[in-house]
């Protein structure tokens with residue numbers, strides 16, 4: 001332990017003793033300027049009045065059936081920042097579709113004037129190694145501000161989140177109460193009104209266009225994030241999307257918030273609001289002090305809102321804290337407060353009698369009082385309620401951050417110090433050999449670097465576990481501020497075997513169970529338990545890391561196949577991810593919608609048709625008849641017939657994961673899904689990494705090693721019924737205990753030895769059945785070649 005670390009730790013321990021640490025004892029801030037909207041005559045001549053939301057939006061946030069597109073919201077925030085000395089406006093970058101991606105910073109005028117100074121203080125607390133002595137640590141604790149990042153409307157159909165940032169920002173800009181003054185004095189708030197501005201426009205445009213029709217309140221017939229749809233908040237470790245990158249690079253990594261609050265909505269028939277604590281399991285690399293903070297803050301917010309008379313708030317329910325895909329800050333010193341308010345029908349109100357509330361939810365019943373829930377009596381539920389729950393919850397969070405500023409900062413420093421010191425029982429480091437395929441290696445190192453993981457290189461050759469490593473090998477020492485991020489992503493996951501009741505069905509994780517990047521990328525990363533006896537470089541600047549050159553070299557000039565990518569109006573996230581992979585790796589394709597499929601003659605237009613992962617029923621039946629033409633109805637029988645003809649005419653149909661079940665049915669393939677109708681007690685793997693054995697000498701396995709991985713998520717596994725036309729290209733190991741590499745599986749014997757990737761010949765063409773997701777969320781580069789090779793079959 002270095003002396004600096006000792007000093008930092010001492011500072012953290014001493015924090016409660018610092019006089020004048022609590023806001024209550026501070027000399028009061030200068031009186032806030034009078035509310036400038038009060039009487040025009042009293043206004044300072046130069047200061048414009050704080051604009052009311054109505055003046056630009058045309059309505060108050062929460063008015064029934066009122067949504068606006070993103071540019072209108074941007075105009076409001078610009079006007080607010082122009083008029084208020086408590087609010088600054090920043091354009092952080094551009095979204096996927098080119099809209100401004102913005103943030104507001106809100107604090108007292110004097111804090112805003114010294115923003116850079118507070119950033120520097122906070123950066124020292126984030127990395128205790130930068131504190132020169134105890135006095136500097138104490139100074140930082142005394143003078144720092146609590147940094148809070150509030151993000152909203154990443155899921156664009158959760159439309160309260162479009163508007164509650166307006167309500168919150170207006171309140172903070174105008175309110176003269178002691179509570180708001182205390183917030184402004186002690187907190188620097190970064191408010192991102194939308195993590196997905198493109199989706200605000202997509203949803204508002206659809207909603208306003210269908211208002212007063214049978215489709216009012218329905219979700220748009222497209223993904224509300226161009227590439228990822230709802231998966232856009234499953235990107236917080238892979239950083240594939242522009243919006244994630246902007247938030248991480250410009251806000252998280254610069255401002256190191258102690259508290260991050262992400263505003264969401266859930267279904268209409270459960271609790272009115274969920275707040276943490278989260279359910280188990282908690283991912284084991286998260287510092288327990290972070291979870292303590294989550295529990296304390298979520299509970300305090302629920303208590304505050306209950307005191308205001310709000311009912312129907314559940315805590316410790318529904319949502320677990322396993323995946324880093326949703327929680328960057330859990331690995332970067334901050335707490336994550338997820339709020340999930342009950343939805344309406346987009347901006348249209350609902351009447352929800354008590355009897356319609358779910359009888360049972362995970363962790364509570366929405367109809368019964370329990371320790372973690374006070375029932376809401378049922379009744380009218382409107383956008384105004386949603387905005388009130390969201391904005392008041394955010395305000396309660398800010399009050400807590402202001403009141404306990406000293407505790408938030410001291411704990412933040414302690415979390416950093418413990419990470420730098422290293423955790424008992426953790427390995428010393430991971431070694432990542434330098435001589436590996438450059439694209440996935442560059443992706444792995446770039447991902448770690450974006451997560452602010454320090455990467456060093458060995459300056460001499462060395463030997464570990466009988467293996468020789470060259471000079472220049474990359475080394476990630478697990479004693480550094482964000483070691484937990486590195487460890488969580490580099491190690492295999494062992495998800496606990498959780499059941500609804502003993503020996504009963506599995507308890508469904510909220511998201512997936514595995515996130516081991518070296519497996520997904522096909523890169524070697526070697527755990528080193530004890531110290532390495534080799535000199536290491538200083539942490540490498542990002543510019544010196546190998547770059548992931550993302551260009552697929554599979555097509556020669558003029559050789560590119562004509563690829564049609566099926567695009568259901570019942571939008572499939574996997575279709576979006578497939579498009580992202582194609583766009584990023586420069587694979588040309590055309591979108592293929594139901595009406596084009598149904599016309600037939602597909603072989604004249606396409607060599608390859610890809611069916612992304614989607615449930616057979618969603619492909620076949622699509623959207624309901626409440627949608628206007630051309631959206632409802634799905635592919636239907638005519639579409640299935642046209643695909644069958646396409647294959648008989650010599651086309652290649654590539655079906656991914658659940659879409660393989662559609663292809664088996666629609667084309668009557670001599671293949672059986674061995675998992676069809678198998679109950680979850682007997683087999684379950686909700687997003688896990690399996691071992692995959694490949695058949696050599698098949699065009700699909702060209703340039704592949706003999707074994708790789710499969711991202712398994714509710715996919716089929718295959719028995720072959722006619723070996724004269726079906727070839728198994730990849731299968732799971734025949735020993736059940738070798739199937740799982742990371743995550744969770746129940747009943748691996750059900751898939752052991754079964755087919756995972758098949759080529760089925762029909763007529764002049766063929767069907768390629770993937771039983772897994774070869775381009776899972778843009779991450780599983782290990783199996784991209786299988787997918788790309790399938791596009792080259794002729």
Ligand SMILES: [Zn+2]
Pocket residue numbers: 155158264265
């Ligand atoms: Zn959401």
